[in-house]
Amino acid sequence: MIAVIRISGLVNVKKPIAETLERLRLRKKYTCVLIDEKNTELMGMVKKVKDFVAYGTISKEMEKNLIEARGKKDAEGNLKPWFGLHPPRKGIRSKLHYPKGALGNHGDDINKLIERML
Numbered sequence: 001m002i003a004v005i006r007i008s009g010l011v012n013v014k015k016p017i018a019e020t021l022e023r024l025r026l027r028k029k030y031t032c033v034l035i036d037e038k039n040t041e042l043m044g045m046v047k048k049v050k051d052f053v054a055y056g057t058i059s060k061e062m063e064k065n066l067i068e069a070r071g072k073k074d075a076e077g078n079l080k081p082w083f084g085l086h087p088p089r090k091g092i093r094s095k096l097h098y099p100k101g102a103l104g105n106h107g108d109d110i111n112k113l114i115e116r117m118l
Contacts, residue, residue, distance in 0.1 A: 001034050001035070001036065003055065003110050004032065004034075004035060005114070007052065008052040013052065020045050021052065021053075023045065024046070024049070025082045026049075030087055032083040032084075034063065050103070054113060055104075055105060055106065055110065056105060057110065059111050062114055066118070070118065072084075092113075
């Protein structure tokens, strides 16, 4: 599974990027979604918005922690497809790409970022 977290805000986002973020259900800052890395369409969308999000491979343990801590259910009892997170403890550099900042592909280090945001 790939975790995708929106880091950049809503201001000065071009329309095609804003539509792609909307389709990924990343409507607000610090929202996280989990997607399957085998889905080429969604991975293409993630690559299109790589300058506005942080993404990487999430471990099974962190996925379980994320669902327990931030998972919300709708009226029917189904898990909602997105997670609202806190801003990361100790802050981030939101305009720089990883490893100096928070944007782009983190690989397995996305687990550290999610841990700081729970």
